Amino acid sequence: MSLAAISIENVSYSYGARRALNDLSLQIEAGEIFVFLGPNGGGKTTLFRLLSTLAPLQAGKIDLLGFDLASQRDQVRRRIGVVFQSPSLDKKLTVAENMRQQSALYGLSGAAAREAEDRMMRRLGVIDRAGDLAEQLSGGLRRRVELAKGMIHRPQLLLLDEPSTGLDPGARSSLWEYLQRIRTEQGVTIVLTTHLLEEAEKADRIAILDEGTLVALDRPAALKASVGGDSVTITTRGDVEALAGQLRQIVTEEVRVMESAVRFESADASQLAPRIMQSLGDQIESITFGKPTLEDVFIDKTGRQYWREEASDGK
Numbered sequence: 482m483s484l485a486a487i488s489i490e491n492v493s494y495s496y497g498a499r500r501a502l503n504d505l506s507l508q509i510e511a512g513e514i515f516v517f518l519g520p521n522g523g524g525k526t527t528l529f530r531l532l533s534t535l536a537p538l539q540a541g542k543i544d545l546l547g548f549d550l551a552s553q554r555d556q557v558r559r560r561i562g563v564v565f566q567s568p569s570l571d572k573k574l575t576v577a578e579n580m581r582q583q584s585a586l587y588g589l590s591g592a593a594a595r596e597a598e599d600r601m602m603r604r605l606g607v608i609d610r611a612g613d614l615a616e617q618l619s620g621g622l623r624r625r626v627e628l629a630k631g632m633i634h635r636p637q638l639l640l641l642d643e644p645s646t647g648l649d650p651g652a653r654s655s656l657w658e659y660l661q662r663i664r665t666e667q668g669v670t671i672v673l674t675t676h677l678l679e680e681a682e683k684a685d686r687i688a689i690l691d692e693g694t695l696v697a698l699d700r701p702a703a704l705k706a707s708v709g710g711d712s713v714t715i716t717t718r719g720d721v722e723a724l725a726g727q728l729r730q731i732v733t734e735e736v737r738v739m740e741s742a743v744r745f746e747s748a749d750a751s752q753l754a755p756r757i758m759q760s761l762g763d764q765i766e767s768i769t770f771g772k773p774t775l776e777d778v779f780i781d782k783t784g785r786q787y788w789r790e791e792a793s794d795g796k
C-alpha cells in the first residue's frame with residue numbers, strides 16, 4: 482500500500498455532453514488536510530460524489546486508502562467518513578439520539594456504541610448539548626455534530642463537501658480548529674471542497690479546479706509565491722480598456738482587464754506607482770498594491786476573475 486491516501490489518475494466525468502471533470506490526476510498524502518478549491522461549476526461536487534462512492538467512475542482510476550474505488554467499494558465505504566453539504570441531522574431528535582442512529586447504522590450497540598458516541602461528542606465539543614434537540618443548536622454546533630457523526634466508526638479518511646456553507650466566520654474558524662484536532666489526535670486524512678478562498682488558505686495543500694480542470698496544486702504559500710511580485714489593481718470611472726491600453730505603454734508586465742479594473746503583477750510595483758500616477762492620475766479612481774492572494778493565483782492560472790456575477794458568499 483502506498484503512502485497516498487487518495488490517488489486519482491486520469492479521471493474524467495461528464496453529464497451527457499457536459500464535461501464536469503477533465504482528465505484529473507493527483508495524489509493526496511495520508512494525514513493531509515487537503516482542499517479542492519474552485520468557483521461554482523468547477524467540478525468539486527462531482528469529484529466529491531465520486532470519492533464518496535455516490536457516483537460511479539466513468540473514466541480513469543481512483544485508489545482510496547489502497548483500495549480500488551471501482552472494484553472495492555465496500556472496503557472503501559467502511560473506511561471513509563462523509564459529511565454532506567446538505568444538513569443530515571434529524572432536527573426532532575436530540576444530539577445523542579442522532580449519534581445513536583449513526584452508531585446503529587455502523588452496527589455498534591451497547592457499551593461499544595455509547596463509548597464511540599461519547600468519545601466523538603467530547604472530541605467535537607458537543608457533549609454538553611447531548612440532550613438538546615438538533616433544531617435548538619446553532620449552525621456551527623450542528624455542523625460539529627455532523628462531523629462527530631461522520632467520525633463515529635473511526636474512519637481513516639474524512640470527506641467534507643463545502644463544510645462552511647451557512648456558517649458565520651466564528652463558527653468557521655472553530656470548525657477548522659476541530660478539523661485540525663481530529664487530524665492531530667486521530668491521524669485522519671481530511672479532504673474538503675470549498676469555494677471560499679480564505680478557507681482554502683488553512684489547508685496543507687490546495688488543488689484549484691476550474692471548469693473541471695486542475696489548474697494549480699501546491700501549498701498555499703507556494704501557490705502565492707508562484708505569482709511573483711506584488712499585484713497592482715487599478716480602477717477607473719472611465720473606459721477600462723482604454724486605461725489598459727495606456728498602461729501597456731508604461732509597464733512591461735502583462736496587463737489584464739478584469740470586469741471593472743485593470744490588473745498586473747510586478748516585482749517592483751512601488752517603483753512603478755509614481756510613474757503610473759504621473760501619466761494616468763486623472764483617470765485613476767483607485768490603485769491598490771497587495772501581496773499575491775489565492776485570488777491572484779486563480780487569475781494568474783486562468784486569466785479570469787474568481788468572483789463572477791453570482792459571487793456572494795464570503796466576500
Ligand SMILES: Nc1ncnc2c1ncn2[C@@H]1O[C@H](COP(=O)(O)OP(=O)(O)OP(=O)(O)O)[C@@H](O)[C@H]1O
Pocket residue numbers: 496499500501519520521522523524525526527528676
Ligand atoms: N446533474 C447534473 N446534470 C448536468 N450537469 C451537471 C449536473 N451536476 C453538475 N453539472 C455540471 O457539471 C459541472 C460541474 O458541476 P459541479 O457541481 O461538480 O461543480 P462545483 O464546483 O461543485 O460547483 P457548485 O459549487 O456550484 O456546486 C457544471 O458545469 C455543472 O453545471
